[in-house]
Amino acid sequence: MHLIPIDDALLASARAASSASSDMEAVIAALEQAIRLRQQAEIRGFRGKLHWTGDLDAMRLDRS
Template sequence: MKTQDFERRFSHNLAPVGARKATKSLPCLHLTFIQQTLYNVYINNLLYTTRDRMMTNIIIDDQLMADALKATGLKTKQEVVELGLKTLIRLKQQEKIKAFKGKLKWEGNLEEMRHNQ
């Protein structure tokens, strides 16, 4: 979300105390330098944390990316990275589940359950 979009969407929350409605100009023009700085930090933090995606620059081996694109059939590098992260998370969760092997007590007849399906 860009700053202009944020200010348009949330300008009613940024109006000076006692104001009936926010003006079209920036609501922070009347602030001191320190207040302006805090306002900018607040806005930037809010813009950064309200997004559902994060912009990140990473260095990836070109051949590795080409192989991943070819192997998956995906069209973009972003899709490959997201699939890789989701796969890594799923594998780590499976490792945690494997730690319970032999530690959980199970009662029942597996053959009977299979025949009931």
């Protein structure tokens, strides 16, 4: 376990925003959200850089 000083007002705001029942839950929720947002930003960085070649009509016919 790590002890990190966190501003009380910031922690209270995080708890309210996440509906967390404890300070630890609020911190974990905030860390998970920060990671998700970073991952989404990295994925958005691929926009316009990936090229797909294929035939959607043929793929749709293969489903049946």
